[in-house]
Amino acid sequence: MSPLKISWKSLWSKPLSAALNMMLIAFGTGILTILLLASNQISEKLENNSKDIDLVVGAKGSPLQLILSSIYYIDFPTGNIPLKEAMELARSPFVKRAVPLALGDNYNGLRIVGTDTNFITLYKLKAAQGKFWEKDFETTIGAAVAKTQNLKVGDKFYGAHGLTDNADVHKNHEYVVSGILEPQGNVADNLILTNVASVWKMHDEHEDHDHEAEKHNHEDHEGHDHKAPTEVQANEESRELTSLLIQYRSPMSVAMFPRLVNETTNMQAASPAQESTRLFSLIGIGVDTLQWFAVLIMLIAAISVFVNLYNSLKERNYDLAIMRTLGASRTKLFMIVIAEGIMLTLAGTVIGVLLGHLILEFIGSNQESGQAQLTGFVLLYDEIYLFVAGLAIGIFAAIIPAIHAYRSNISKILAKN
Amino acid sequence: MISLKSVSHQYPGGLRIAFKDWQINNGDQWLLLGESGSGKTTLLHILTGILKPSAGDVQINETSIYNLSAKELDQFRGRNVGIIFQRPHLIKSLNISDNLVLAQSLAGLPTNLNRVNEVLTSLGIADKKKSYPNELSQGQLQRVSIARAVINKPALLIADEPTSSLDDKNATAVLELLLQQSGINQATLVVATHDKRVKDAFTNTYALS
Numbered sequence: 001m002s003p004l005k006i007s008w009k010s011l012w013s014k015p016l017s018a019a020l021n022m023m024l025i026a027f028g029t030g031i032l033t034i035l036l037l038a039s040n041q042i043s044e045k046l047e048n049n050s051k052d053i054d055l056v057v058g059a060k061g062s063p064l065q066l067i068l069s070s071i072y073y074i075d076f077p078t079g080n081i082p083l084k085e086a087m088e089l090a091r092s093p094f095v096k097r098a099v100p101l102a103l104g105d106n107y108n109g110l111r112i113v114g115t116d117t118n119f120i121t122l123y124k125l126k127a128a129q130g131k132f133w134e135k136d137f138e139t140t141i142g143a144a145v146a147k148t149q150n151l152k153v154g155d156k157f158y159g160a161h162g163l164t165d166n167a168d169v170h171k172n173h174e175y176v177v178s179g180i181l182e183p184q185g186n187v188a189d190n191l192i193l194t195n196v197a198s199v200w201k202m203h204d205e206h207e208d209h210d211h212e213a214e215k216h217n218h219e220d221h222e223g224h225d226h227k228a229p230t231e232v233q234a235n236e237e238s239r240e241l242t243s244l245l246i247q248y249r250s251p252m253s254v255a256m257f258p259r260l261v262n263e264t265t266n267m268q269a270a271s272p273a274q275e276s277t278r279l280f281s282l283i284g285i286g287v288d289t290l291q292w293f294a295v296l297i298m299l300i301a302a303i304s305v306f307v308n309l310y311n312s313l314k315e316r317n318y319d320l321a322i323m324r325t326l327g328a329s330r331t332k333l334f335m336i337v338i339a340e341g342i343m344l345t346l347a348g349t350v351i352g353v354l355l356g357h358l359i360l361e362f363i364g365s366n367q368e369s370g371q372a373q374l375t376g377f378v379l380l381y382d383e384i385y386l387f388v389a390g391l392a393i394g395i396f397a398a399i400i401p402a403i404h405a406y407r408s409n410i411s412k413i414l415a416k417n
Numbered sequence: 418m419i420s421l422k423s424v425s426h427q428y429p430g431g432l433r434i435a436f437k438d439w440q441i442n443n444g445d446q447w448l449l450l451g452e453s454g455s456g457k458t459t460l461l462h463i464l465t466g467i468l469k470p471s472a473g474d475v476q477i478n479e480t481s482i483y484n485l486s487a488k489e490l491d492q493f494r495g496r497n498v499g500i501i502f503q504r505p506h507l508i509k510s511l512n513i514s515d516n517l518v519l520a521q522s523l524a525g526l527p528t529n530l531n532r533v534n535e536v537l538t539s540l541g542i543a544d545k546k547k548s549y550p551n552e553l554s555q556g557q558l559q560r561v562s563i564a565r566a567v568i569n570k571p572a573l574l575i576a577d578e579p580t581s582s583l584d585d586k587n588a589t590a591v592l593e594l595l596l597q598q599s600g601i602n603q604a605t606l607v608v609a610t611h612d613k614r615v616k617d618a619f620t621n622t623y624a625l626s
Contacts, residue, residue, distance in 0.1 A: 001515065001522040006508075013510030322506050325467065326565075327495015327524035329488045411468040414502070415458050 003332055007339040010316070017308050018344060024301035025348025025393070026355060029386055031294035033356025034363075036382055039287050041374050043280055046072070049186045050272035052122055054254070057081070057089060057261055058243035063270035064279060070101055070243040071272050073111050073187055076163060077103050080240035081267050089261065090244060094253035097122065099245040102199040105159040105170065110145050112159050112175070112192045114199030122245065123188050129153050130179030132193075136201060139175045139194045143183040151177050159192075159202060170202050200239060298393060305344050305397035309337065313401045321410040334406040341398025342391060349390030353383060418442055419464070419573055419605060424473030426459055436460055436473075439623055441605055443572070446596060448616065449609040451625030457609050460625065461577050464607070466494045478572055495524030499566030499604065501595070503578040505558035507550040513537070513561055514546045520565045536564045539601060540594060556587045563594055567602045574604040580612050588614055 011018045050071050058066040059079030068075035083100075090098035099122050102114030119125070120132060125140075130153035132140050141151055151157065155177045161168040175194065183189055246269075248254065261269035313320075320333050361376025418441065425435040434456040441447060451457040462468035463475060466482045475482050477497055485493055507516045517533045537543040540560045545553060553561065559579065566574055576595055580588035592608075592615055599606035608615060616622075 001519050001528070006511075006519065009510040009515070318506055319508050322502075322508070323519070323523055324491060325465065325494060325498075325500050326520045327492050329491045331488070332523070411462045414462070414467065 003336045004339055004343075007336050007343055010312075010336075011340055011343060014312065017312075021301065021305045021308055021344050022348040022351060024297065024304055025345050025390065026352035028294050028297035028301055029349045029352025029390065030356040030359065031290060031297070032386060033353050033383065034360050035287055035290055035294065036380060036386075037356065037360050037376065037378065038374055039283070040380060040382075041378070042283070045186070046276045046280065050276055052247060053245050053272050054248045055246040055258060055261075056243055056270050056272060057086065057246060057267050058270070060266065060268045063268060064275050066243060066268065066270045067272050067275040068279075069103065070245065071187070073103075073113075073191065077242045078268075080242060081244070083239040083241050085265055085267065086241050086244050089246075089265070089267075092257070092260070094249055094257040094260070095246055096249040097247040100196055100241045101243045101245065102196045102240075103163065103242040104199060105161060105202060106163050107157055107159050107175075107192055108149060110142075110149070110190055110192055111163060112139070112194060112199065114194055114196040116196065119193065119245075122247070123184065123186065125184065125188055126182045127179040128182040130177070133178055133195055136195060136198045137173055137175050138178040138198075139192050140179040140181060141177055141192050142181050142189040144189040145192055146177075146180045151180075153177050153180060161203075173198075173202055196241070298389070301345075301348070302393045302397045305341055305394070306400065308344075309341055309398055309401040310404075313337065313404060317408065317413050320405050320408065321413040324410045325414070330406045333408075334402045337402035337405045338395060338398045341402075342394035345390045345394035345397070346387070349387055353386055418476075418478065420474075420476045421464070422474045422476075424463060424470045424475060426456075426463065426468070427471040433471075434459065436463075436625075437623075441573075441607070443605055444603060445621055446599060446606040446619055447608070447621040447623055448619035449607055449623050449625070450611065450616075451609070452611055455625040457611075457625055458577065461575060461607075461609050464573075465498050465500055465575055466490050492525050495520075496526065496569055497572045499569065499571035499574045501559075501562050501566045501574070501576040501579050503581055505550070505555075505562040507558065507561055507565070509550050512547050512549050513542070513553075516550070516561065517565055517568050520568050524569050526569060532568060536568055539598070540564050556583065556590070559583065559587070559591050560594065563591070563598055567598050567604065570602050571604050574599050574602070574606045576606070576608045576610075578610055578612070579608065580610065580615055585614065588612070592618055 050067075053071060056066055056070045058070060058077065059081050061078030065075050066078050069077040086098075086100065089095065090100075097118055099118040100115055103111060105112040113119075117132070127140060128143065130140070141149075145151065149157075156174045157177075158169050158171060158174050161170060175192070175198070181188060246257070248257065258269040258271065261267055323333065324330075357376040359376065360374055364374035364376065367373055419439075420441070421436060421439040423438065425433060427433045436456070449457060449460065459468065463470045466475075469483050477493075480493065482490060482493060507513075508519060511519060514530075514533055517536065518528050518530070521528055521532075533546075534543060537546060540563060542557055542560050542564070545557060545561070550558060550561070566576075574595070579595065580591055583591060595606060595608065596618065598604070608619070
């Protein structure tokens with residue numbers, strides 16, 4: 001019979017206190033697992049979404065808000081920028097690629113993004129079904145949009161004004177699904193892409209819709225468009241975009257271009273890398289707090305395992321002495337006690353890691369927004385440190401009782417009874 | 418053959434006990450008599466290799482046991498000495514069979530379930546093999562502790578007050594089993610007691626004064 005079996009049997013002779021200790025360890029490890037997986041996935045998503053974007057140009061305001069609205073599609077945009085000025089920046093020699101974004105509408109909370117083919121190149125999008133948008137009011141939808149909204153190629157839907165609710169539906173024009181994207185693993189999965197003109201037209205209609213008196217003038221709007229190029233021209237002057245995603249031509253642009261934007265125009269430039277880091281450091285405070293909380297629980301668990309082993313050792317003094325008379329060496333007793341500690345904490349760690357994964361998967365599958373969908377079914381290399389920690393706590397908690405067992409004077413113990 | 422030569426022990430308090438030399442031939446059955454506090458337990462511990470005496474030599478089958486290293490001594494004890502305590506003291510978390518297997522493995526011997534069955538059968542408790550210690554009566558437990566002491570066919574079987582906590586009927590039964598088992602396993606038997614009921618069964622007596 002191996003020392004391991006003796007330790008195992010001894011643990012199970014007191015199932016309640018063994019279970020309590022395992023639960024404490026599992027709770028601590030579970031929290032750490034969730035934190036580890038979630039913060040890893042969030043930072044990965046943040047990076048993944050802003051990977052190829054060097055700079056975002058938008059209306060003055062909070063740079064973080066600009067990044068959140070234009071790259072992660074979470075917050076509201078800072079405002080609009082004039083199309084003319086934006087296009088001047090886009091033609092700057094510092095810029096390799098500029099992607100216009102026109103936001104403002106949603107369909108069941110999913111954002112409708114007016115943009116051009118540069119967006120496709122930037123995010124390296126591929127259509128799984130159908131084709132990319134070409135004409136006005138044609139849309140290409142993300143894989144997650146198709147799935148959650150049950151949309152197929154050829155389906156029609158109405159957009160609603162605003163970014164979140166369905167209160168103000170644009171009934172004048174309906175969008176047509178012309179294509180569905182392959183799953184990208186980034187924000188594009190949750191977007192409805194169309195051309196910028198569609199968004200503009202939708203809002204022309206919208207404003208007209210507000211002015212009931214003028215409504216009849218626009219009943220035959222389509223006709224007007226073709227016949228009156230001047231009107232389009234005039235509109236062109238007052239056209240606006242939400243923001244512009246910029247890819248630099250050369251590293252040198254990093255130093256020059258943001259200053260150019262901030263100083264010579266009425267717009268602001270925000271760097272996704274900088275803002276993401278800032279955002280993550282804000283989240284990081286919460287993560288740190290939870291982390292310390294989990295470490296505290298682990299510490300309490302370690303003390304609890306120690307007390308448990310120490311107390312059971314007092315009761316088992318005689319048992320251990322008997323084992324010595326049966327031929328067990330001091331080292332063997334030491335191993336038996338250490339093994340008990342390690343078994344408790346390792347079992348707790350395994351349960352905790354499993355629970356952490358399951359809970360995160362549960363949280364992920366119940367998430368409302370698909371922007372940063374979390375999943376529990378990933379293994380990280382870093383999780384190995386959790387097991388190392390479990391092992392260390394086991395040894396830490398068991399070492400004093402084990403030394404006691406090693407040093408015990410069996411003649412004294414046996415003589416007492 | 419077991420021999421004690423000019424053994425004496427000094428207690429931490431300063432009290433010193435000298436023990437008469439003692440020679441036990443193989444297969445002998447001895448009674449170790451002495452009142453409480455006469456050094457009976459001390460002598461038993463010295464004899465079993467649990468307590469190193471301050472002076473003197475203890476030999477079991479030509480091995481001077483206190484010249485062995487700590488680890489060797491533990492193993493030697495496991496293989497050559499079987500001890501029965503006043504109370505059974507089995508490992509509570511293991512069943513009866515596992516308690517005996519534990520004695521085999523701690524002595525560094527391979528697991529031998531046939532031997533376990535054989536010993537339990539000869540003590541009439543084979544049906545309790547899968548029971549746990551807390552499910553057995555005091556008399557049954559004492560039998561198990563005898564089984565554990567003889568499982569490795571020790572050269573020396575030592576019993577420390579094996580009958581003092583038992584009633585007359587059980588005391589007689591346990592004594593008979595001890596004599597019988599030492600015979601079956603060809604073990605030298607030493608029974609330490611102050612129990613007058615036991616005296617008549619032995620011809621050899623070592624008395625502590």
